[in-house]
Amino acid sequence: MFNQAHHFDIHGGDFSNNTNHNTYYGASHPQDILNKLNPVNASFKFGHHSPCLEGTRIGILEMLMRWARNRHSQPIFWLSGIAGTGKSTIAQSFCESLEKDNLLGGSFFCSRESEDHRNVGRIIPTLAYLLAKQFEPYYDQIIAALEADTTLASQSIKRQLEHLLLHPLQNINVSEGYWYFVLVIDALDECEDVDATQNVISILTAMPPAFYSHVHVFISCCPEYYIQQELERTSNKYLFKLHDMQTEIVQKDIQLYLHRSLCRQPISDNDIILLSEQAGKYFIYAFTQVQYLKKAPGNVAFRSRMSDLLENKFVAKSIDSLYNLLLTKAIDGMQANEKEGCKIFYKLCCVPI
Numbered sequence: 602m603f604n605q606a607h608h609f610d611i612h613g614g615d616f617s618n619n620t621n622h623n624t625y626y627g628a629s630h631p632q633d634i635l636n637k638l639n640p641v642n643a644s645f646k647f648g649h650h651s652p653c654l655e656g657t658r659i660g661i662l663e664m665l666m667r668w669a670r671n672r673h674s675q676p677i678f679w680l681s682g683i684a685g686t687g688k689s690t691i692a693q694s695f696c697e698s699l700e701k702d703n704l705l706g707g708s709f710f711c712s713r714e715s716e717d718h719r720n721v722g723r724i725i726p727t728l729a730y731l732l733a734k735q736f737e738p739y740y741d742q743i744i745a746a747l748e749a750d751t752t753l754a755s756q757s758i759k760r761q762l763e764h765l766l767l768h769p770l771q772n773i774n775v776s777e778g779y780w781y782f783v784l785v786i787d788a789l790d791e792c793e794d795v796d797a798t799q800n801v802i803s804i805l806t807a808m809p810p811a812f813y814s815h816v817h818v819f820i821s822c823c824p825e826y827y828i829q830q831e832l833e834r835t836s837n838k839y840l841f842k843l844h845d846m847q848t849e850i851v852q853k854d855i856q857l858y859l860h861r862s863l864c865r866q867p868i869s870d871n872d873i874i875l876l877s878e879q880a881g882k883y884f885i886y887a888f889t890q891v892q893y894l895k896k897a898p899g900n901v902a903f904r905s906r907m908s909d910l911l912e913n914k915f916v917a918k919s920i921d922s923l924y925n926l927l928l929t930k931a932i933d934g935m936q937a938n939e940k941e942g943c944k945i946f947y948k949l950c951c952v953p954i
């Protein structure tokens with residue numbers, strides 16, 4: 602890089618020889634050093650999910666806050682639930698409450714829809730960045746760690762956890778007094794690298810008690826086999842299965858949701874109950890019903906759509922039947938050439954696996 606260079610001085614600054622080694626950060630601004638964590642915009646603040654409708658999920662949210670406020674509780678909370686049962690919505694509300702109580706260390710909402718959000722290797726550096734932004738003693742430690750090695754954020758999950766979380770946290774002086782945070786990870790099952798995802802869980806669950814006396818971890822995800830395998834191995838956790846909740850309790854929340862969402866429509870209380878029975882424990886089902894009904898152009902169309910939903914007396918054992926109805930309806934209103942394309946798409950999507 603400096604071949605044949607003569608008579609020059611370096612007055613601080615920030616330069617790299619592009620090999621990611623031997624990087625000089627002599628007088629870099631600490632924020633520039635922190636940016637080496639290359640955080641993803643995946644926290645609850647980026648609005649990828651809405652919070653629970655007020656008045657719903659009260660029991661679960663209270664239980665989560667009781668767990669979060671008690672630093673002697675089990676260090677990992679695993680909220681398990683099959684697709685569409687409302688995990689991310691609960692995680693969003695939980696983050697908002699944690700933040701109000703100054704208990705949120707950081708959050709990462711994974712998503713298969715974006716490369717960064719489905720990359721499990723981005724979770725720990727992003728959480729470290731968020732924690733550093735709000736907790737000064739940790740900030741000092743992480744800056745020191747990154748000054749020593751600027752490539753930590755792209756290293757193995759094990760090294761990330763050790764060098765970005767465990768060691769910096771352990772190095773915080775006891776004179777800082779009491780401190781304790783919750784880290785939130787939603788939709789871990791949406792990360793694409795199954796082995797790395799298992800690795801994160803296995804290393805996280807094996808963190809020493811010294812780590813867990815300051816940090817608790819909330820994970821919400823689908824009960825995928827490879828995740829279940831790792832999380833069930835540890836006794837360090839609470840497990841709450843959303844899909845095993847009493848149907849009547851979920852139904853009450855779904856009825857409130859349908860009622861508020863459709864309050865301007867010509868719908869009776871009985872219709873609400875019938876719709877909620879179809880939704881079962883699936884909020885996504887109720888959400889789809891609402892989208893379908895709300896888009897009805899006028900009262901006559903609304904009643905006709907209600908009949909569509911109610912006459913298909915399927916109970917939501919599978920959401921396929923609702924999508925089936927919606928896709929068929931969508932195809933009915935199309936031109937012949939559009940219909941053909943849609944039918945091919947429909948066959949591809951709905952073919953039994």
Ligand SMILES: Nc1ncnc2c1ncn2[C@@H]1O[C@H](COP(=O)(O)OP(=O)(O)OP(=O)(O)O)[C@@H](O)[C@H]1O
Pocket residue numbers: 651652653654657658682683684685686687688689690691788823854858884885888
């Ligand atoms: N308590 C609630 N109040 C209002 N809407 C809700 C609630 N819970 C879920 N929903 C709605 O239901 C839909 C599905 O919820 P959510 O995305 O949280 O489910 P999920 O379990 O995370 O699904 P996936 O496994 O596919 O990620 C969302 O569109 C959300 O807006």
Ligand SMILES: [Mg+2]
Pocket residue numbers: 688689690788
């Ligand atoms: Mg989700």
